[in-house]
Each structure stands twice: as structure tokens, then as C-alpha cells.
Amino acid sequence: MRIVGLTGGIGSGKSTVSNLFKAHGIPVVDADIVARDVLKKGTGGWRKVVAAFGNQVLLPSGEVDRPKLGQIVFNDPDKRQLLNRLLAPYISTGILVEVLKLWMKGCKTIVLDVPLLFGANMDKWTKPIIVVWVDPQTQLKRLMSRDGTTTEGANSRIIAQMPLDLKKTKADLVIDNSGSLDDLNERFREALADVRKPLTWTEFGLCR
Numbered sequence: 300m301r302i303v304g305l306t307g308g309i310g311s312g313k314s315t316v317s318n319l320f321k322a323h324g325i326p327v328v329d330a331d332i333v334a335r336d337v338l339k340k341g342t343g344g345w346r347k348v349v350a351a352f353g354n355q356v357l358l359p360s361g362e363v364d365r366p367k368l369g370q371i372v373f374n375d376p377d378k379r380q381l382l383n384r385l386l387a388p389y390i391s392t393g394i395l396v397e398v399l400k401l402w403m404k405g406c407k408t409i410v411l412d413v414p415l416l417f418g419a420n421m422d423k424w425t426k427p428i429i430v431v432w433v434d435p436q437t438q439l440k441r442l443m444s445r446d447g448t449t450t451e452g453a454n455s456r457i458i459a460q461m462p463l464d465l466k467k468t469k470a471d472l473v474i475d476n477s478g479s480l481d482d483l484n485e486r487f488r489e490a491l492a493d494v495r496k497p498l499t500w501t502e503f504g505l506c507r
């Protein structure tokens with residue numbers, strides 16, 4: 300099975316590209332959905348987070364108050380690292396389970412949509428790695444318009460991530476999403492043709 304890695308920067312258009320893959324019948328494993336599931340009340344991830352951050356991150360229902368947890372870790376790099384460290388094993392396992400389910404269904408090509416593909420070392424599992432890139436001004440504009448945030452708010456979220464230009468250097472394929480949606484459709488079609496090319500012998504296997 301071919302596992303395509305899809306990543307990019309905040310608001311660069313990963314979800315938009317992921318929807319194009321789905322529209323072409325290629326299943327997508329969405330790391331954000333897995334990350335939500337591993338925080339559900341009573342799960343191992345939930346227990347770790349409550350033990351580390353206390354009841355202050357819980358809603359009256361006992362579910363994790365995700366915006367509150369997000370705010371706590373956003374303002375404190377040590378706590379952010381701690382949260383990532385606690386949840387990373389649950390997220391990787393959750394993704395692997397989803398991949399296995401698709402493999403058992405006989406899927407030949409799937410996409411892993413993982414915002415932190417490089418940070419989580421999941422780039423080793425995927426080939427090709429697609430980075431959805433966008434120029435900085437467009438990224439800022441789209442983020443502000445989608446989330447209704449100020450320039451400072453959007454900028455601080457962009458700066459908190461690995462620079463998009465660095466991710467670009469690690470890509471096998473770059474989809475430039477700085478233009479219109481029609482342009483994106485065209486870039487996507489080109490990328491899809493590359494994804495569908497047979498793997499060479501050296502590209503086989505999960506390890507690179």
C-alpha cells in the first residue's frame with residue numbers, strides 16, 4: 300500500500316487538498332480527528348492529560364475543554380512539549396490503526412494528513428511527502444478571514460509552527476496554493492499524476 304504524506308502550515312490549505320483526494324476516491328487518515336479521539340473521556344490519553352494538567356482542563360461533563368487546554372499550552376512552550384510527549388504515542392497508534400483498517404479493506408493508496416508530519420517523525424512512513432505551500436501574505440489573509448483573528452493573533456499561530464519554507468525543503472512534491480481554487484485544482488491534478496506513478500524498488504517499504 301502506498302501511504303502519501305500530506306502536510307503544510309496552518310491555513311495553507313491541507314484540508315482543502317485532503318478534500319480533493321477524497322473526491323478522487325483516495326481515503327484520508329486525518330491526524331486532527333485521531334488527536335481528538337485520543338482525548339475522549341476515559342481513554343488513556345485523557346487520563347494522562349488530567350494527571351498532568353489537573354481538573355482545570357475539564358468541562359463539567361468530564362470531557363477535556365480543548366480550547367482551554369489549547370490556550371494553556373499555546374502560552375507555555377514547556378507545557379506544549381509535555382502535552383505533545385504525553386499524547387504522541389496514542390496519536391501514532393491511532394493513526395496506525397486507521398491505516399491498518401484501510402489496508403485490510405484492500406486500499407492501494409491512502410493519504411496521511413498530519414500537520415506535524417516532520418515533528419512526529421511520521422515522514423518516515425510516507426512516500427511521497429506532499430507539502431501544501433502558500434506565500435506568507437496569502438497565508439495570513441486566509442487565516443484571519445477563516446478564523447476571524449487579528450493580524451497579531453494569526454501571526455503568533457504561524458510563528459509557533461515549524462517554518463513553512465523549511466517544510467517545503469523536506470517535500471517530495473510541493474503544491475503551491477497561493478492562487479485561486481481553480482489554480483489549486485490544476486496543481487492538484489499534476490500532483491495526483493505523480494502520486495499514481497508506480498513506486499521504484501528503492502521507494503518500496505515503510506522505512507527510508
Ligand code: ATP
Binds near residue numbers: 308311313
Ligand atoms: P489548518 O492547519 O488550520 O487546519 P489548513 O491547512 O487545513 O488549515 P484550509 O482550512 O484548507 O487550511 O484552508 C485555509 C482557509 O483558506 C480556508 O478558509 C479555505 O477555504 C481557504 N482556502 C484554501 N485554499 C484556497 C484558495 N486556493 N483560494 C481561496 N481560499 C482558499
